[in-house]
Amino acid sequence: MTGIWSSPGAPGICNYALVYDVHGVLHSDGTYLLYATYANPPDPTHCASSIVFSGTVYGTGCDKATEHFSNNLNYQGNATMSHVCAIPSAESKPALLGWGYRLSSGPTPQTSATFQQNLLPYLTCNGSNVCSVVFGWGGRTIMESAPATPPGSDSCYYPNNFGIQPQTTVTGGYITLDPGVQYKDLIGSTEAVVLFYRGQLNSQNVRVPCGYQVHQRMSMLCSTGEQDGVWVPDQVLSFGIGTTNVSAIRGPSDKAERYWSPKVTSALINSLLLEQQDRSR
């Protein structure tokens, strides 16, 4: 981590405004250690040539920090720092990572498409409009919610007493980014839902071809009292279930489609039935 620190000076002690070169490290737990240096200060007995800053970044917006400083003139103290709550300006076009993409250790449903997108870097710009600092977003919390638009639609749903709910809004919720600038979104359903609407769970109600469309709003949380930042105000997510295929679209992404055939589902159902028979023996 490198940068500069502008000191306004201390009237009556160090009467100079100085710009220090800064380098150091910010750890994933929010603690930091920074070294600020000014090679030849104009008044070396009152103006420090080196300062060490340490502390912890905190706040939902990662926009506050504790600070302990000590300098080569044997002066030290505590203070706090704050910054405007940074938010992404936009995100990159969603890229399809795959169907049933293995996000960590376990397999994800073959009927969900995983899209990945980058939060576009946040740049700090000086008065001359020269932009230099790129933000990492690790530790920040993003929220998926439904925008204040008409709800989506679900042509697969039919009234039932199995607790299956129509998918007319995004599922929503919070994610803490860990670390970096990317996050993943899954568009789709579990295999059981696809089988259910294909009427292949014991030849019941056939609803395909059908699908759902929902509206999605993406925002990043700031600390209490600060407005959360929205970088995707409203985009449409779509999922389609056909007799032999499934498809997914996330906002401006290209349509992702895959063949998930009756043959595949038959094999799955057979394995389920065999599993049950084994258990009942």
Add this chain to the structure above:
Amino acid sequence: MSDKKYGTCTMKRRRRTSAHCTIIAALALVCIFSEGSGAQASQDKTEAVTANSMPDLMDELVKRYGYIVTLETPRYSYSDDLEDTGKKSVGDSKAILQPKTNALFLTVPVSSTITADKMAAVLSQLVQKQSASPHGGHYRVEQDDQVFHIIPTEVRDRSGNWASQKSVFDTPVSLAKADRSSYDSLVLVLNAIGEKEHFSVRPFQLPAMVMHNSHSVMEARDEPARQVITRILSATNNKLTWRAFFYEPMQSYLFSVFLVSPSAKPPEMRPPTVPVSANSHTATTPASPSSAPPSK
């Protein structure tokens, strides 16, 4: 928990209580009791809520009060507990066997902010009402701090006789200690239940983005599956609840997870404790980190 705390549309609670009942729809009757004045009176006001089924009524309670309430339905086998809704729902002639539902109504606090004890009382009332219904199972309520579980205890067998039924989520499961996504941890628990019981538990409707992006170190040693699932969902830092419906044609439970309250934000990150320096030069009002110590 005491039923005395709650009035009903047909009962007077105390002398000073007056009931104002307004019919707002053919099926909905709202009763508002007012009593005394001040904050306590506001908390004591009650009204009636009604829904076409226990799950629907539970949804309403979760929406109103924001508590996490999970629900597991029993495995029905008695013909009078099931109905063919094929024609009714889609005009299809195929048989679609679904659990029969009963309209239920409860008397609940008007205030949306109620204590966990009051929530327990409301849910206790819910399972009592369900038990008195002509169709469906018997349930109990289990409280785990701020989380409530509605658990089936009895259901009628094929002959119509009441028989006890063990919840599959009481099954003890183990998870090797590892950092996994919430989705992976959940699926491992559901699979572990399926390996020990005669019935599979299959993930159904899930908040995919949250469950795949959040991860935590999770471990379990012969713990009831219900407790482990509660821990997994809690570790996402989202207020999530779950439902497990027994799907008779597949002889499996369909397990869904829903967000309780989209507006409930995760806790604010608080500042760490700042160590106090013992150095004599530490300033209470620092001049500037770039200066020498201020003169005394």
